[in-house]
Amino acid sequence: MREKHNFTAHLSAIKNKILLLYQGLREVTGPSWGLNKNIDYLVEKVILHGAAAWDLTSQYDNRLLSSIQRMILLSISGAYNTIPTAALQVIEGLVSLHIKAKHEATLVRVS
Helix, strand or coil: CCCCCCHHHHHHHHHHHHHHHHHHHHHHCCCCCCEEEEEEEEEEHHHHHHHCCCCCCCHHHHHHHHHHHHHHHHHHHHHCCCCCHHHHHHCCCCCHHHHHHHHHHHHHHHH
16 A cells, blocks of 8 residues: 555545535535534545545544544534534434444454
8 A cells, every 4th residue: 555545644635525515515504504414424424435444543533533523413413612522422323433434344354
């Protein structure tokens, strides 16, 4: 594998794409509308595509995954920015993305 291709670079590129999508959706819906919970599922699939091939042990990658998921969770819930990400995940009934990434990697290795 080439040096330039790693999970952190992939996550950074995905975060930029999702940020643009998020800003566009916020312009259309306005600050008072919440996003549909299905948006998180879509974003999750985009981010975790190929996650089984990457090294998922980096704390930086875990924080990057949490920050990406946090943007979407704030829009879905309509909560204030001061609420912790873990609380948002519990309220919305969603699992952290780094846990899902490790789970998907395990499923691919087992099958």
